[in-house]
Amino acid sequence: xxxxxxxxxxxxxxxxxxxxxxxxxxxxxxxxxxxxxxxxxxxxxxxxxxxxxxxxxxxxxxxxxxxxxxxxxxxxxxxxxxxxxxxxxxxxxxxxxxxxxxxxxxxxxxxxxxxxxxxxxxxxxxxxxxxxxxxxxxxxxxxxxxxxxxxxxxxxxxxxxxxxxxxxxxxxxxxxxxxxxxxxxxxxxxxxxxxxxxxxxxxxxxxxxxxxxxxxxxxxxxxxxxxxxxxxxxxxxxxxxxxxxxxxxxxxxxxxxxxxxx
Amino acid sequence: xxxxxxxxxxxxxxxxxxxxxxxxxxxxxxxxxxxxxxxxxxxxxxxxxxxxxxxxxxxxxxxxxxxxxxxxxxxxxxxxxxxxxxxxxxxxxxxxxxxxxxxxxxxxxxxxxxxxxxxxxxxxxxxxxxxxxxxxxxxxxxxxxxxxxxxxxxxxxxxxxxxxxxxxxxxxxxxxxxxxxxxxxxxxxxxxxxxxxxxxxxxxxxxxxxxxxxxxxxxxxxxxxxxxxxxxxxxxxxxxxxxxxxxxxxxxxxxxxxxxxxxxxxxxxxxxxxxxxxxxxxxxxxxxxxxxxxxxxxxxxxxxxxxxxxxxxxxxxxxxxxxxxxxxxxxxxxxxxxxxxxxxxxxxxxxxxxxxxxxxxxxxxxxxxxxxxxxxxxxxxxxxxxxxxxxxxxx
Numbered sequence: 001x002x003x004x005x006x007x008x009x010x011x012x013x014x015x016x017x018x019x020x021x022x023x024x025x026x027x028x029x030x031x032x033x034x035x036x037x038x039x040x041x042x043x044x045x046x047x048x049x050x051x052x053x054x055x056x057x058x059x060x061x062x063x064x065x066x067x068x069x070x071x072x073x074x075x076x077x078x079x080x081x082x083x084x085x086x087x088x089x090x091x092x093x094x095x096x097x098x099x100x101x102x103x104x105x106x107x108x109x110x111x112x113x114x115x116x117x118x119x120x121x122x123x124x125x126x127x128x129x130x131x132x133x134x135x136x137x138x139x140x141x142x143x144x145x146x147x148x149x150x151x152x153x154x155x156x157x158x159x160x161x162x163x164x165x166x167x168x169x170x171x172x173x174x175x176x177x178x179x180x181x182x183x184x185x186x187x188x189x190x191x192x193x194x195x196x197x198x199x200x201x202x203x204x205x206x207x208x209x210x211x212x213x214x215x216x217x218x219x220x221x222x223x224x225x226x227x228x229x230x231x232x233x234x235x236x237x238x239x240x241x242x243x244x245x246x247x248x249x250x251x252x253x254x255x256x257x258x259x260x261x262x
Numbered sequence: 263x264x265x266x267x268x269x270x271x272x273x274x275x276x277x278x279x280x281x282x283x284x285x286x287x288x289x290x291x292x293x294x295x296x297x298x299x300x301x302x303x304x305x306x307x308x309x310x311x312x313x314x315x316x317x318x319x320x321x322x323x324x325x326x327x328x329x330x331x332x333x334x335x336x337x338x339x340x341x342x343x344x345x346x347x348x349x350x351x352x353x354x355x356x357x358x359x360x361x362x363x364x365x366x367x368x369x370x371x372x373x374x375x376x377x378x379x380x381x382x383x384x385x386x387x388x389x390x391x392x393x394x395x396x397x398x399x400x401x402x403x404x405x406x407x408x409x410x411x412x413x414x415x416x417x418x419x420x421x422x423x424x425x426x427x428x429x430x431x432x433x434x435x436x437x438x439x440x441x442x443x444x445x446x447x448x449x450x451x452x453x454x455x456x457x458x459x460x461x462x463x464x465x466x467x468x469x470x471x472x473x474x475x476x477x478x479x480x481x482x483x484x485x486x487x488x489x490x491x492x493x494x495x496x497x498x499x500x501x502x503x504x505x506x507x508x509x510x511x512x513x514x515x516x517x518x519x520x521x522x523x524x525x526x527x528x529x530x531x532x533x534x535x536x537x538x539x540x541x542x543x544x545x546x547x548x549x550x551x552x553x554x555x556x557x558x559x560x561x562x563x564x565x566x567x568x569x570x571x572x573x574x575x576x577x578x579x580x581x582x583x584x585x586x587x588x589x590x591x592x593x594x595x596x597x598x599x600x601x602x603x604x605x606x607x608x609x610x611x612x613x614x615x616x617x618x619x620x621x622x623x624x625x626x627x628x629x630x631x632x633x634x635x636x637x638x639x640x641x642x643x644x645x646x647x648x649x650x651x652x653x654x655x656x657x
Contacts, residue, residue, distance in 0.1 A: 049554065051432050051555050053435045054436075067554065073553075097276060098540050098549070101538060101553065102536070102538055102549065102551065102553030103553070124276045124539075126279050128266065128275055129265050129274055129276055147279045149282075151280055151281075151282070151442070170279065173442075174280070174440030175440065
């Protein structure tokens, strides 16, 4: 049933992030199949939130655009379900826990399954609180993606042991956003993961250039890019699709180079 | 796995993974120092010789006579150094930060009281200090912004979202996630992720402990009701905590009802909020059906917060404490009333508690006792109240 692991099979995964409903749900419906077409191996769709404490300014502004344009959790589900047949790669939701909690955990997961969503990433639900959603995710066959950060240290083993789908490796301190340099020793983080599990590891936060994507994909199983894509969406608005796909092709090619390196 | 810091079903530790070690480190340090005699001796010295504790418990005889019911006592947190109860918590937290080897503290502020208190403690204890304050609030409380700068703090106006307290909290959390090695987030209320609700409560519970001792000495008995205003809930939790086991003492929290709880312009979380998980805690929040946090409103910047500390949510659910809405108009009337009646200008936040005391006292008899926590002084609000009354003066 679950397709997340397939995204990493025999290849390095390129994982784009977009905020659902930014700048409109019509654009989201066009972007999802276009991202797949451009080489995405898995797509993260953010549910816009009024107070996204883990996001930097770029994604915060995307959330504001989406909410101002009238995006709601229900409308986002509807939009995804309208295009789900055109999408063959796994989709995961990136959502703050309040969106799930207020929607109703069961009802939320049920709709995820109906829309072909494979998993959820909840950035403000750490390991110690994951019991809030773990059971209901299991019940509906959705994978609950865990995160590790540069500050996780001894927590990495504990988190990795129970990780599902893939492990989201946060490359930098702070919030999401483009960074000129990634200073964390990501390879070392992943080594610690490898001590306990073979789960695919994808690196996110700060990646914007093909060079960074390739470097991260060399030490990990995939690269996640959010803010750099959201910036293009912000710049081109309703006309963003060709600009986004052009960028995604370049990034996917860079990630593929990392495959050959191995 | 049991999550930490639960108050009934509320509370918890809902922060990004990046911050988990930081909150863990704080918890460990607090557990180590809370019973450390040296730490407690230093804190006691600061509270007594710097902040001016114990604060007075003042019998408001004119007010009691005028209202014609219960005997009213005012707990004078407004007389503390920096003018509010906030100093109790920051002296504790900044001292803790110092013990932890931190050199920099960051804080959110609404009305500016917590920011001023943090900047004060940071100046005293030689810490770098940066305060995040919604841009809207920097305008409403321009004097406090300048005060913080005088004290050596850097003030960052927050221009995201509603540009008020909740956005200041968001921004301080983001800042902390980027720099925690040398930095402690000094949170201003009994909210946020564990261990903050517990730490802040513990540093504020001195209010209720003093009320109990002082009233025992004066009256030889417990009060019938303790009344305090509630935003995030630190002064009320501080005033209530010692009385929680004394079931005969009514605990009454006054929420900001703004233009009325039947309008969209209020910040009455218990009256109108629903269950959610935000700012690190499971609690009650003013939000829409999608869990988008509502832009709340109150004349008082200190009560203008869309959530409430998890321990209050629990006390409300258990019925141990009662929470009542008080409108802007009622608060302003109480602000003016207490000024004229007792010569005490309360913070507009505290005026919410005074307003409810004015309603409650006449329904009680002369043998009964109400204690109202005057959490802060009202100098900072004078210009805003004047404008509310149509007098155009600017600080």
